[in-house]
Amino acid sequence: MIPRRVTILGGTGFVGRALAARLTAHGAAVRAASRQAHMADLPAGVEPFTANVRDTEQVRSAVSGAEAVVYLPGLVQARGAHVFRALHVEAPRQCAELYRRAGGRHFVFVSALGVRRDAPAMADRTKAEGEAAVREVLPEAVVVRPSLVFGVGDHFVTATARMLRTLPVYPLIGGGRTRVQPVHVDDLAHALAALIEHSGAGGQIYEIGGPQIFTLRAMVEMIRAAAETRCWLPALPYPASMLLAAALELLPNPPLIRDQVRLLKTDKIVGGEHSTLRDLGISPHRLEDALPEIVAAALRRTAKTG
Numbered sequence: 001m002i003p004r005r006v007t008i009l010g011g012t013g014f015v016g017r018a019l020a021a022r023l024t025a026h027g028a029a030v031r032a033a034s035r036q037a038h039m040a041d042l043p044a045g046v047e048p049f050t051a052n053v054r055d056t057e058q059v060r061s062a063v064s065g066a067e068a069v070v071y072l073p074g075l076v077q078a079r080g081a082h083v084f085r086a087l088h089v090e091a092p093r094q095c096a097e098l099y100r101r102a103g104g105r106h107f108v109f110v111s112a113l114g115v116r117r118d119a120p121a122m123a124d125r126t127k128a129e130g131e132a133a134v135r136e137v138l139p140e141a142v143v144v145r146p147s148l149v150f151g152v153g154d155h156f157v158t159a160t161a162r163m164l165r166t167l168p169v170y171p172l173i174g175g176g177r178t179r180v181q182p183v184h185v186d187d188l189a190h191a192l193a194a195l196i197e198h199s200g201a202g203g204q205i206y207e208i209g210g211p212q213i214f215t216l217r218a219m220v221e222m223i224r225a226a227a228e229t230r231c232w233l234p235a236l237p238y239p240a241s242m243l244l245a246a247a248l249e250l251l252p253n254p255p256l257i258r259d260q261v262r263l264l265k266t267d268k269i270v271g272g273e274h275s276t277l278r279d280l281g282i283s284p285h286r287l288e289d290a291l292p293e294i295v296a297a298a299l300r301r302t303a304k305t306g
């Protein structure tokens with residue numbers, strides 16, 4: 001049975017909203033906590049709760065009474081290692097600790113595929129550290145590592161479709177050779193809900209990928225076809241990508257930073273050592289089937305705002 005009260009830290013983001021909708025539909029009372037929760041467009045019945053995961057008192061209130069807590073806040077862009085560490089290591093450790101002290105045990109930490117203590121990117125290294133920190137405080141915590149997540153309103157497909165429609169050239173970092181195993185947000189939400197439901201998963205790591213592995217080049221080519229554009233996709237080797245990102249970092253809101261280039265140096269695919277969607281009895285959706293709807297929504301919104 002799904003726990004009656006669930007707090008989703010970072011519950012107003014892309015993954016959080018899908019999870020909140022699923023849990024609410026199954027009868028749970030869901031609290032979606034984030035810094036701007038009251039401005040978020042949440043599924044009906046979900047309680048918005050304003051809390052910064054870096055604020056002890058706000059976290060204490062957010063997790064109070066929760067039978068399960070999911071930690072979602074994460075970054076791929078930050079200025080400085082301390083910002084990654086704050087959100088990926090210190091905050092989840094403190095959230096798990098406060099929840100444990102309140103008597104809770106059911107904690108799910110959402111990490112990412114490709115994380116390792118010695119990964120090239122700071123984003124990946126700090127997530128690996130965060131996994132260890134949470135499990136040290138709460139050994140029963142479950143760690144979930146998704147690959148790239150797709151769905152209407154997602155980050156990657158939506159932004160890529162818009163760029164391919166507006167730019168004549170879209171350089172593929174490292175030649176687009178990084179391998180990904182994109183997973184539908186509903187399949188990830190299904191997995192998270194199942195892990196919340198079955199306390200037997202305690203202490204395990206789940207690697208969540210879709211049914212197919214693509215190179216980033218293949219994925220971008222599929223998005224380009226769905227967006228019906230002819231944008232040129234030249235390969236940009238890693239050294240040139242690092243130079244480009246270093247130059248873009250001088251902008252107030254850079255579209256690319258060097259740590260994102262480093263992120264692409266490791267594949268984001270299920271490794272085989274840990275549990276997967278199959279262990280949860282979930283048959284994942286294919287990217288091709290969802291792509292037309294995601295791209296159409298992305299381009300519709302661009303047309304409205306542009």
Ligand SMILES: NC(=O)c1ccc[n+]([C@@H]2O[C@H](COP(=O)([O-])OP(=O)(O)OC[C@H]3O[C@@H](n4cnc5c(N)ncnc54)[C@H](OP(=O)(O)O)[C@@H]3O)[C@@H](O)[C@H]2O)c1
Nearest residue numbers: 010012013014015034035036052053072073074112148149
């Ligand atoms: N999307 C993907 O393709 C993907 C792939 C692999 C792993 N993941 C991981 O999955 C997790 C969720 O991803 P997502 O795509 O849902 O991210 P998202 O859309 O960016 O959502 C992030 C959420 O965290 C909240 N948040 C950020 N900083 C916070 C803070 N200091 N205190 C409280 N809340 C904070 C944001 O709301 P406010 O800004 O209002 O605070 C938002 O609700 C992340 O950890 C991400 O690394 C995602």
